[in-house]
Amino acid sequence: MSRQIHVSLLEMATVSHNNYGLWRHPDNQKWRYREAAFWVELAQVCEAAKLDCIFQADLVGIAAGYGGGMDVPIRQGIHVPISDPMLVQATMVASTSRLGFGTTVSATYEPPFSLARSMSTLDHLSSGRAGWNIVMSYTPNANENYGLKVGELTSEQRYDRADEFVEVCYKLWEGSWEEDAVVMDRANSIYADPRKVHRIDHVGTYFSVAGPHLCEPSPQRTPVLFQAGMSDRGRRFAATHAEVVFVSGRSAESLRMATRDIRQQVLAAGRRHEDVKILCELAVVTGPTNEAAEAKLAHFQELTKAEGYLAHMFGGGFDPLRHPRERTMEEAMALDGINRKDSGAYGFGGGVTVGEVVDRAADLRSKLNFAVGDGPAVADLLEEWMEEYDLDGFLLRNFIHPGTVSDFGEYVVPELQRRGIYRQEYEGTTLREHLFGPGHKRLPSTHPGSRYRITAVAEPSPLAA
Amino acid sequence: MSRQIHVSLLEMATVSHNNYGLWRHPDNQKWRYREAAFWVELAQVCEAAKLDCIFQADLVGIAAGYGGGMDVPIRQGIHVPISDPMLVQATMVASTSRLGFGTTVSATYEPPFSLARSMSTLDHLSSGRAGWNIVMSYTPNANENYGLKVGELTSEQRYDRADEFVEVCYKLWEGSWEEDAVVMDRANSIYADPRKVHRIDHVGTYFSVAGPHLCEPSPQRTPVLFQAGMSDRGRRFAATHAEVVFVSGRSAESLRMATRDIRQQVLAAGRRHEDVKILCELAVVTGPTNEAAEAKLAHFQELTKAEGYLAHMFGGGFDPLRHPRERTMEEAMALDGINRKDSGAYGFGGGVTVGEVVDRAADLRSKLNFAVGDGPAVADLLEEWMEEYDLDGFLLRNFIHPGTVSDFGEYVVPELQRRGIYRQEYEGTTLREHLFGPGHKRLPSTHPGSRYRITAVAEPSPLAA
Numbered sequence: 001m002s003r004q005i006h007v008s009l010l011e012m013a014t015v016s017h018n019n020y021g022l023w024r025h026p027d028n029q030k031w032r033y034r035e036a037a038f039w040v041e042l043a044q045v046c047e048a049a050k051l052d053c054i055f056q057a058d059l060v061g062i063a064a065g066y067g068g069g070m071d072v073p074i075r076q077g078i079h080v081p082i083s084d085p086m087l088v089q090a091t092m093v094a095s096t097s098r099l100g101f102g103t104t105v106s107a108t109y110e111p112p113f114s115l116a117r118s119m120s121t122l123d124h125l126s127s128g129r130a131g132w133n134i135v136m137s138y139t140p141n142a143n144e145n146y147g148l149k150v151g152e153l154t155s156e157q158r159y160d161r162a163d164e165f166v167e168v169c170y171k172l173w174e175g176s177w178e179e180d181a182v183v184m185d186r187a188n189s190i191y192a193d194p195r196k197v198h199r200i201d202h203v204g205t206y207f208s209v210a211g212p213h214l215c216e217p218s219p220q221r222t223p224v225l226f227q228a229g230m231s232d233r234g235r236r237f238a239a240t241h242a243e244v245v246f247v248s249g250r251s252a253e254s255l256r257m258a259t260r261d262i263r264q265q266v267l268a269a270g271r272r273h274e275d276v277k278i279l280c281e282l283a284v285v286t287g288p289t290n291e292a293a294e295a296k297l298a299h300f301q302e303l304t305k306a307e308g309y310l311a312h313m314f315g316g317g318f319d320p321l322r323h324p325r326e327r328t329m330e331e332a333m334a335l336d337g338i339n340r341k342d343s344g345a346y347g348f349g350g351g352v353t354v355g356e357v358v359d360r361a362a363d364l365r366s367k368l369n370f371a372v373g374d375g376p377a378v379a380d381l382l383e384e385w386m387e388e389y390d391l392d393g394f395l396l397r398n399f400i401h402p403g404t405v406s407d408f409g410e411y412v413v414p415e416l417q418r419r420g421i422y423r424q425e426y427e428g429t430t431l432r433e434h435l436f437g438p439g440h441k442r443l444p445s446t447h448p449g450s451r452y453r454i455t456a457v458a459e460p461s462p463l464a465a
Numbered sequence: 466m467s468r469q470i471h472v473s474l475l476e477m478a479t480v481s482h483n484n485y486g487l488w489r490h491p492d493n494q495k496w497r498y499r500e501a502a503f504w505v506e507l508a509q510v511c512e513a514a515k516l517d518c519i520f521q522a523d524l525v526g527i528a529a530g531y532g533g534g535m536d537v538p539i540r541q542g543i544h545v546p547i548s549d550p551m552l553v554q555a556t557m558v559a560s561t562s563r564l565g566f567g568t569t570v571s572a573t574y575e576p577p578f579s580l581a582r583s584m585s586t587l588d589h590l591s592s593g594r595a596g597w598n599i600v601m602s603y604t605p606n607a608n609e610n611y612g613l614k615v616g617e618l619t620s621e622q623r624y625d626r627a628d629e630f631v632e633v634c635y636k637l638w639e640g641s642w643e644e645d646a647v648v649m650d651r652a653n654s655i656y657a658d659p660r661k662v663h664r665i666d667h668v669g670t671y672f673s674v675a676g677p678h679l680c681e682p683s684p685q686r687t688p689v690l691f692q693a694g695m696s697d698r699g700r701r702f703a704a705t706h707a708e709v710v711f712v713s714g715r716s717a718e719s720l721r722m723a724t725r726d727i728r729q730q731v732l733a734a735g736r737r738h739e740d741v742k743i744l745c746e747l748a749v750v751t752g753p754t755n756e757a758a759e760a761k762l763a764h765f766q767e768l769t770k771a772e773g774y775l776a777h778m779f780g781g782g783f784d785p786l787r788h789p790r791e792r793t794m795e796e797a798m799a800l801d802g803i804n805r806k807d808s809g810a811y812g813f814g815g816g817v818t819v820g821e822v823v824d825r826a827a828d829l830r831s832k833l834n835f836a837v838g839d840g841p842a843v844a845d846l847l848e849e850w851m852e853e854y855d856l857d858g859f860l861l862r863n864f865i866h867p868g869t870v871s872d873f874g875e876y877v878v879p880e881l882q883r884r885g886i887y888r889q890e891y892e893g894t895t896l897r898e899h900l901f902g903p904g905h906k907r908l909p910s911t912h913p914g915s916r917y918r919i920t921a922v923a924e925p926s927p928l929a930a
Contacts (some may be wrong), residue, residue: 019656023656024651024654034681036559036591037559039559060679061679071659074659074677075656075658077659079648080677082679083590083680084586084587087555087586087587090553091590092559094500094501094559110579111611113610117525117547121552121553122549122552125548125552125553125556139470144675145578146674173849177546184496186489189770191480191488191539191540191541193539194534194536197539206642209610212527212539212545214527215546215548285850291473296674296680350599355797436481
């Protein structure tokens with residue numbers, strides 16, 4: 001059987017995310033991002049298209065770079081205002097039965113004990129459909145919002161801290177409640193057996209957490225773990241912990257290198273090739289015919305705002321508008337003291353000028369993995385990219401709702417199904433099963449989190465001390 | 466018109482809360498607390514009974530006192546396992562349109578910037594139905610779970626910190642986004658006007674938070690504020706900030722004193738009598754006849770577990786079982802070095818013995834405000850208690866679901882409506898309107914949070930610096 005294509009929807013509980021300017025599209029309801037009904041409608045469309053999950057990106061600070069401040073993000077609704085993504089996911093749970101919910105929560109700002117309970121709760125409420133996208137701090141404004149001095153921790157330290165953060169979570173999720181701790185013995189009035197519920201007594205460099213975990217074992221215990229780190233240290237973290245890795249790159253070559261490197265590091269970490277799915281962002285504009293798809297794209301293009309893309313790209317603090325158009329990006333970033341390695345990750349090498357970057361920002365078709373056409377045309381491209389970049393699937397960018405996902409479900413999904421590379425029906429009930437097949441509800445034994453599992457303990461309860 | 470009775474449901478996303486042993490009742494579905502469907506069903510019954518809100522209590526640590534450890538709470542499912550209450554509330558939002566959602570979140574453990582966004586998100590998703598019950602740390606285990614040394618902060622310091630915590634929230638909720646900041650000007654591609662979105666730049670003793678707030682103004686901006694502090698400092702905090710105060714007491718006299726004191730302190734804080742609603746816990750067992758209600762109670766009584774009530778009462782660390790039955794509670798607590806003032810709050814003075822407290826723990830009828838009977842009998846008692854204790858209403862204890870709320874809605878609500886002291890229909894859409902009348906969506910000008918409001922600002926955006 002050919003490799004199955006995994007598709008999730010890339011979302012953010014804000015006005016504009018990777019579709020800058022399109023909140024003004026007459027069919028787009030995204031300005032209703034504040035309403036529960038908007039999300040329920042979207043979730044039902046995603047489930048009808050049999051996506052793996054709706055994935056919520058998040059940022060807890062405003063990106064102040066491009067244009068010299070926060071004006072552009074606020075004016076264009078770029079990641080601000082933005083709602084709490086966990087709560088947004090929770091509003092969709094009751095009206096769906098299969099769709100997964102992958103949520104970004106920062107391991108820099110939240111207490112691990114709270115995060116562990118939130119994820120277990122969402123996994124319970126959804127009967128096993130929760131995922132966690134592990135991110136570190138990003139914008140300077142986020143640091144200010146949480147009272148951290150900007151740059152107080154180095155990137156290396158942030159990852160060390162994140163390693164310990166997930167270790168605490170593994171202990172709570174996998175090692176605090178034994179599988180059969182909840183007995184619900186009505187005759188003897190025993191809800192749970194105290195001998196099978198354990199403190200974790202974690203004392204580390206960054207955290208001190210006693211436990212027990214507040215939640216009984218949820219269907220997946222550990223939620224499906226997502227990660228998108230692209231630095232060397234980020235890839236090492238992803239190869240160690242992540243079950244789904246998002247790769248990005250501004251060129252085909254950087255994307256190929258990223259997937260190759262991650263797959264090697266996964267093996268080096270003692271995990272199997274099949275333990276990690278690699279996804280890449282995907283834009284699809286489709287319709288009954290190629291012409292219909294092109295007409296939709298033309299309308300999108302007309303409404304697209306270049307400054308939105310520039311503000312997103314340069315949220316870290318670099319403002320290209322302060323440089324002459326003919327200056328190379330490398331030179332401009334060096335003059336502004338921007339880390340060369342970071343700039344390289346964005347693919348701004350090779351003599352590309354500031355003017356070229358600014359001009360290209362609003363050109364939708366210039367983006368990587370941009371597919372326009374009818375169902376078969378899009379399906380051809382998807383198959384080609386899966387092969388070319390060694391991918392397991394895609395994160396679908398949401399241009400407008402309703403529209404993007406319903407079009408994908410109507411025109412592309414049936415074609416992928418005909419080719420035998422997309423599910424006809426959900427075969428499992430949990431998000432991990434959607435990704436790794438029926439029966440795979442829990443972390444595999446090759447995952448580091450599984451080392452914290454406990455089995456039967458015969459001694460008297462350590463809690464009764 | 467007579468004083469209206471306000472009723473909310475007292476809940477907790479756990480197996481047992483104030484109904485210890487009843488998870489075994491054959492009609493009780495509470496063991497399904499992990500499922501979204503359970504909460505959706507409960508919310509719809511609450512809305513049919515036209516309650517103000519479903520109120521979620523919370524604890525982020527296990528109460529280890531009675532019996533010498535955590536065994537009793539775990540065995541009886543007493544506040545453990547427990548789900549994240551905000552996420553539980555969010556699952557009910559989409560299937561209701563009027564019911565409010567009051568949620569307990571600790572001001573000791575969560576970062577204020579996160580809490581402010583979560584509450585604004587829930588207020589948006591629910592179109593203005595969010596409430597926040599402000600609590601401080603409680604159990605030693607909670608401190609251990611968040612890496613705080615037990616007793617690191619004095620009770621006084623915890624309240625000082627909470628004062629600053631809510632100040633940060635007021636600044637974010639009331640003072641960051643001007644009322645007309647969101648313009649949604651499609652023609653000019655302006656979602657929000659950056660000149661009307663402000664940093665808060667809070668730098669205080671405990672917190673440093675820059676802002677801007679990540680959410681645009683929600684229907685209520687500041688969620689309805691609940692508080693239940695019973696110490697002197699706790700009442701001062703409640704009289705300053707709370708819009709709904711829960712009072713408790715083990716005797717009629719202590720309850721009367723509490724409401725009198727709070728109403729005086731509210732006036733002393735420069736607020737009006739009508740700015741604060743005082744609620745008290747209420748237990749109702751009702752049915753078509755007094756006999757039917759008594760029969761239900763007999764079944765509840767049979768299933769009730771004394772050790773559950775004792776573990777709840779003595780979660781702070783006192784274990785009555787280590788004392789002879791004839792010893793007075795005052796003497797026993799003094800011997801164990803328990804603060805006399807705290808013990809007094811529980812009403813264990815006046816020579817009551819350890820044996821009497823233990824024996825009475827499981828006697829449901831001995832609890833304050835326990836009403837058994839048909840609709841008119843219960844309504845008589847409610848009216849009497851409203852008068853006697855100078856209350857505005859009640860927090861209904863949930864014995865079983867389905868059962869408790871549906872019975873209250875079927876037998877008591879129509880009787881209260883006949884007497885003109887309970888709403889026929891919801892008249893407003895927000896939780897604050899349910900409590901304070903149509904049109905009262907926002908904090909009144911007498912509330913300290915309203916001082917942080919901003920109005921038109923003519924100068925250029927301070928963000929563009």
